[in-house]
Amino acid sequence: MALTAGIVGLPNVGKSTLFNAITKAGAEMANYPFATIDPNVGMVEVPDKRLDRIQEIIPAKKVVPTTFEFTDIAGIVKGASKGEGLGNKFLENIRQVDAIVHVVRAFDDDNITHVTGKVDPQDDIETINLELSLADLEAVDKRLAKVQRAAKGSDKEAKAELAVLQKIKPALEAGKPVRSLEFNEDDQQIVKGLFLLTSKPVLYVANIAEDDMADPENSKYFQVVADYAKQEGAQAIGVAAETEEEIAELDDDDKADFLAAEGVEEPGLNKLIRASYKLLGLETFFTAGGKETRAWTFKRGTKAPQAAGIIHSDFERGFIRAEVMSYDALDEAGSEAKVKENGKLRLEGKDYVMQDGDIVEFRFNV
Ligand SMILES: Nc1ncnc2c1ncn2[C@@H]1O[C@H](COP(=O)(O)OP(=O)(O)OP(=O)(O)O)[C@@H](O)[C@H]1O
Numbered sequence: 001m002a003l004t005a006g007i008v009g010l011p012n013v014g015k016s017t018l019f020n021a022i023t024k025a026g027a028e029m030a031n032y033p034f035a036t037i038d039p040n041v042g043m044v045e046v047p048d049k050r051l052d053r054i055q056e057i058i059p060a061k062k063v064v065p066t067t068f069e070f071t072d073i074a075g076i077v078k079g080a081s082k083g084e085g086l087g088n089k090f091l092e093n094i095r096q097v098d099a100i101v102h103v104v105r106a107f108d109d110d111n112i113t114h115v116t117g118k119v120d121p122q123d124d125i126e127t128i129n130l131e132l133s134l135a136d137l138e139a140v141d142k143r144l145a146k147v148q149r150a151a152k153g154s155d156k157e158a159k160a161e162l163a164v165l166q167k168i169k170p171a172l173e174a175g176k177p178v179r180s181l182e183f184n185e186d187d188q189q190i191v192k193g194l195f196l197l198t199s200k201p202v203l204y205v206a207n208i209a210e211d212d213m214a215d216p217e218n219s220k221y222f223q224v225v226a227d228y229a230k231q232e233g234a235q236a237i238g239v240a241a242e243t244e245e246e247i248a249e250l251d252d253d254d255k256a257d258f259l260a261a262e263g264v265e266e267p268g269l270n271k272l273i274r275a276s277y278k279l280l281g282l283e284t285f286f287t288a289g290g291k292e293t294r295a296w297t298f299k300r301g302t303k304a305p306q307a308a309g310i311i312h313s314d315f316e317r318g319f320i321r322a323e324v325m326s327y328d329a330l331d332e333a334g335s336e337a338k339v340k341e342n343g344k345l346r347l348e349g350k351d352y353v354m355q356d357g358d359i360v361e362f363r364f365n366v
């Protein structure tokens, strides 16, 4: 499964700083463009307060959060779709990811080079999105040439794909990302098979100054990013990447002190990680008690046997049923016994669609 969120943006806007903060993995970082050449892949823990509460009610020997993947991608420049700045290679890296975290410079600092020489979030976003659209347009044209020939005969699949391509092309030409178009389920599968860059879900991240951390809305740059995201129906988050990276290195006590001094309740990073997880269509179920209380990641819409298979293939093969209570039911009741008493422990079969926050015990027989 392993879905990955790709960190995308102009050179030197703080992508690797953000990646390091997220993963504490130490991807190369430097104050010059193109510090990142190969994509760096890192695992992130998903911060989830529900785990602490479950552990409080049903104590286990240890608590294990769930993880997912981020990929740090090198900076894209104007002309990338025509091969500028190793553009083709970097666009190819974006093709491999499942969602785009688009980082935009939203801080002033004369010591840190901006590729265009000025901080202009609107212009920066449009530059990147134009390159992604141009790359898609080229891919669509190539595909059209092939499919048009095949569709002249009785090839039904080619005809269906042709219709999809003919819908996508004018949209791209008008500057609309493919993700803004509506398709029925069959056509969605065709679109998926095209691996277009602008069909991937996007989250905009304004990399703000430390001074704006407590209140990103105060930053004029953040406002620009938020407005752009809004007209696209996307989400925007303000994160001070450099400061977040410093915070990520502190132990829990120092972290709490630092955040208190900055006047923030929670690292902006946590919000970003959760938003990215959601952007990828990922949700969490829990197993509780005994050896470990643990969070597990599943793709939205997964049914109980396949969710069981995430823990162990035997659980899926020999699936009998799932005993499920929602996190909210446990939180409210305060004990497992009380959940049962309230009639909130459910027996679910093989067609049950898993819900975010389900606390599950799978029954199986192999
Ligand atoms: N919020 C911020 N405020 C001030 N400086 C920052 C902030 N975020 C990052 N920086 C600084 O900006 C510089 C560039 O950061 P980084 O190397 O992460 O950029 P990048 O987008 O990964 O670049 P490349 O495209 O070259 O890989 C670094 O010196 C970093 O410390």
Ligand SMILES: [Mg+2]
Pocket: 015, 016, 017, 028, 029, 035, 036, 073, 074, 075
């Ligand atoms: Mg980098």
